Amino acid sequence: MLGRKGDTCVLIKSKDDESAFLKELELRAAGTGPSAKQAASELRIRKAGLKGEAESAYLIDFHFERSPNWAVIHDLRLEHRGRTAQIDHLLINRWLDIYVLESKHFNAGLKITQDGEFLRWDDYRKTYTGMASPLEQNERHIAVLRDVTQTLEWPQRLGLRIAPTFHSLILIAPTARIDRAKRFDSSRVIKADQLKKQIDKSFETENAFLGLLKTTAKLVSGETVEFVARRLIALHRPLVRGQQSEPVAAAVTPSGKVRIEPTIAPPPLPSPPPLPPRLPSQATPPAPTIAATSAPTEQATAPACKTCSAKAGEILYGKFGYYFKCDACAGNTTIRFNCHPGHKPRLRKDGSAFYRECADCGSSALYHRNRT
Incomplete structure (x- = not known):
C-alpha cells in the first residue's frame, strides 16, 4: 500500500493513448485539398506537443515516480460546471x-x-510570433481544479478540511532557449530538468517556524495521498475524438506500482447495492472479472440526442470523427461505445448502415441506418 515506510509504490496515471487519433490524422494528411493541409498542420503541432509532454513526463517520473511521499498524475482532464482543465x-x-x-x-x-x-x-518567418500566455492558461486550470477539490471527500484534521496549496509551473524543454525580461517575474517558467531543484528550493527557503507548523498541521499519510489522487483520477474525462472515449481503471504493474490506464467502460449491468465511501485506511477491493461474450447478431442501442433524447437523425462525419445529428433540435452528440474492460469497440460504415463492432470480443451489431 502506498505510503508505508520503505515502500516505493506510488499512484500514477499515465498519458492517454492517442495513437489511433494520430493514425487518423496521418491518413487524412495523406489526401489532397484543404482538409489534408489542415490535418497535416494539426498532426505536426500535436506531435510536437506530445514530444514535449513525453520529455517532461520522463523527468518527472525519474525523480518522483518511486517516492512514497508523492503521487504522480499525467494527462488529467477535468470538466466542472461548463469549464474544462486539461492538465x-x-x-x-x-x-x-x-x-x-x-x-x-x-x-x-x-x-x-x-x-x-x-x-x-518562427523559424520559417524568421521572427517572433505571439502566443497565449501559458501562465494564464495554467491559472485557469488551477481555478477548475480548486473548485473540483471542493466537491470531493477530503482529508480533515480536528473536523476541518486541510486546505491544499496550489503551485503553477511551466515546463520548457531543457534544450530550448528562454529570453527573459528583467522586470517581469518569470520564475515559474523553468526548464523541465530543473523541476526537482525548483521544488527542493521552495522547501529550503520556507520559514522554519512556518515549515514546522505546516508539517504538524498538514502532514498526511501516503495512503491519504493515494486516496486524494484516486478521487481526482475518477473524474478524468478524456477528450473524445471520433469514437475514442476511454474512462480510466486501475491496474497493477509487475513492479508493484499502481498504474491507472485508459480502458473501455463495461456494458450496463444491474446495479449492486451502493458501497460506503472508501476511507484512506481501507484497501481497494479487487475489480470483478467480467467474461467477454460474443453477440454477432445483437441489435446495438440506437444513438440518442444528448440534449432532447430524440432518436431520429443522421450519423455524419466531422472534424473529430462521426457524430449523431438530431432531427428534432439539430444538436450534435458524440458517439460513444461501451464494452468489456480493455476492449476498443469501433463504428463501421457500410453504405447507409452503421455497425458497432468490437474485434476483441468478436461482436458486430447494427447501430443506426441513415435515410437513403
Missing part, C-alpha cells in the same frame, strides 16, 4: 501541495517581454 502533469505530496505543471515545446526558443507577453520564434 499535463500533476504532483501531490503529503503536505497536500499540488503542483500543476504545463508542458510547452518550442523548436527554436521562447521570449517573455516586460509586460509578460509570450512570443515564440
